[in-house]
Amino acid sequence: MAESADAPPGGRAWSRPALVVLGTAGVLLVAATGLFLGAVFLHVAPANTLSREYRDEVDGLVYPEFEQNWKLFAPNPLQQNVALDARVRTVEPGGATRTHDWIGLTARDVAAIRGNPAPSHADQNLLRRAWDFYEGSHSAQDDSLTNPRGKLAETYLKRIALQRIGRTVEGDRILEIEFRVTAATVPPPEWSGEAAPPAPKVRELPWWPVDDEDHRGLG
Known part of the structure; x- marks a missing residue:
């Protein structure tokens, strides 16, 4: 034609x-x-x-996705290994609630990094930076807010976990979520002669409610 x-x-x-x-x-x-x-x-x-x-x-x-951290160019070595776990409470169709076992969010990231020649930035830093954001805006004694960005930090941390866990567990809707953080001081090398580090510190956050808005936009 x-x-x-x-x-x-x-x-x-x-x-x-x-x-x-x-x-x-x-x-x-x-x-x-x-x-x-x-x-x-x-x-x-x-x-x-x-x-x-x-x-x-x-x-x-x-904040929080585009924070500019100049330590990228002059980093301080991490002094602690921080592991973040989460567990959820679900509601069954009949109305009964059930608390599930802890899920090792950091452990999953570590497993994805090991043996990977090009691990993703999210696996390496997303959870750690989210926890730094939360810790910097809440009291370590009672988890009360210490600056106006505290609520944003809570939402950010919650949505990261829910994106990985999903809307339901074993078919039941998630009603609440709780976080547990274990901070272990990195031990010194044997030749240093320094004292052994203290025992790991475990911190459990309060239960946070979960609703449809918390899942909005999550893949």
């Missing part, structure tokens, strides 16, 4: 509305990228008039 005389040679003809849509989408994408990069710049730049005026908006965009 012969090509239409109206079609441009060797190319596709875009209608004017399509070009308007593509152009608008391109402008919006460039503008959104510019705003995001500007917010990250204000986050890492020394305090100034703009960063102080829009601090809440910038922190809301950057």
